Amino acid sequence: KQEVTQIPAALSVPEGENLVLNCSFTDSAIYNLQWFRQDPGKGLTSLLLIQSSQREQTSGRLNASLDKSSGRSTLYIAASQPGDSATYLCAVDPGTASKLTFGTGTRLQVTL
Amino acid sequence: EPEVTQTPSHQVTQMGQEVILRCVPISNHLYFYWYRQILGQKVEFLVSFYNNEISEKSEIFDDQFSVERPDGSNFTLKIRSTKLEDSAMYFCASNSDRGYEQYFGPGTRLTVT
Numbered sequence: 001k002q003e004v005t006q007i008p009a010a011l012s013v014p015e016g017e018n019l020v021l022n023c024s025f026t027d028s029a030i031y032n033l034q035w036f037r038q039d040p041g042k043g044l045t046s047l048l049l050i051q052s053s054q055r056e057q058t059s060g061r062l063n064a065s066l067d068k069s070s071g072r073s074t075l076y077i078a079a080s081q082p083g084d085s086a087t088y089l090c091a092v093d094p095g096t097a098s099k100l101t102f103g104t105g106t107r108l109q110v111t112l
Numbered sequence: 113e114p115e116v117t118q119t120p121s122h123q124v125t126q127m128g129q130e131v132i133l134r135c136v137p138i139s140n141h142l143y144f145y146w147y148r149q150i151l152g153q154k155v156e157f158l159v160s161f162y163n164n165e166i167s168e169k170s171e172i173f174d175d176q177f178s179v180e181r182p183d184g185s186n187f188t189l190k191i192r193s194t195k196l197e198d199s200a201m202y203f204c205a206s207n208s209d210r211g212y213e214q215y216f217g218p219g220t221r222l223t224v225t
Contacts, residue, residue: 098145099168099170100214103154
């Protein structure tokens with residue numbers, strides 16, 4: 001059974017700092033990995049999707065990497081801003097049924 | 113930009129009552145999903161739906177749950193007899209093909225009293 005873990009559970013950084021969020025998964029037989037942002041009490045906003053054949057994906061200040069063989073992905077946020085404060089979730093897709101398995105999330109707070 | 117919509121945003125119901133949660137997926141998408149998130153816990157997969165039938169369901173999705181696409185735009189989740197433990201945020205999602213990016217709706221917060 002696929003298990004997805006995210007470390008750290010919570011992170012507080014000053015504005016402008018670069019930061020890395022980690023995601024690990026136990027079963028490397030994935031089709032893709034998706035990173036989401038969730039604001040308190042709100043829905044999930046898709047940030048990036050990395051296919052299993054890719055190693056990196058970039059969108060603006062966000063860069064996600066994937067090392068499928070070691071079961072790890074990282075989300076790099078450059079020059080963090082207070083508006084980046086949210087919970088970041090990673091989710092893996094086995095492809096066969098596209099049922100996402102989510103991690104526990106990292107709650108990020110960017111302070112002024 | 114196309115988006116997934118869900119209604120209602122918040123539903124309060126008494127234990128034992130039936131509820132129907134509604135979703136309008138993105139119009140050209142073919143695969144539809146329901147997930148739920150109990151407060152403070154992980155987002156969990158409930159069911160996937162394609163070509164008017166269930167593709168896969170989790171162990172959570174027991175006989176009390178059903179899904180339907182009653183017309184060309186709506187996708188519904190019905191809980192026949194709600195329990196206290198059904199209280200959660202329910203998210204609908206859709207994508208254009210398996211393995212493609214899933215787009216989530218804003219969620220329906222279900223409170224069972």
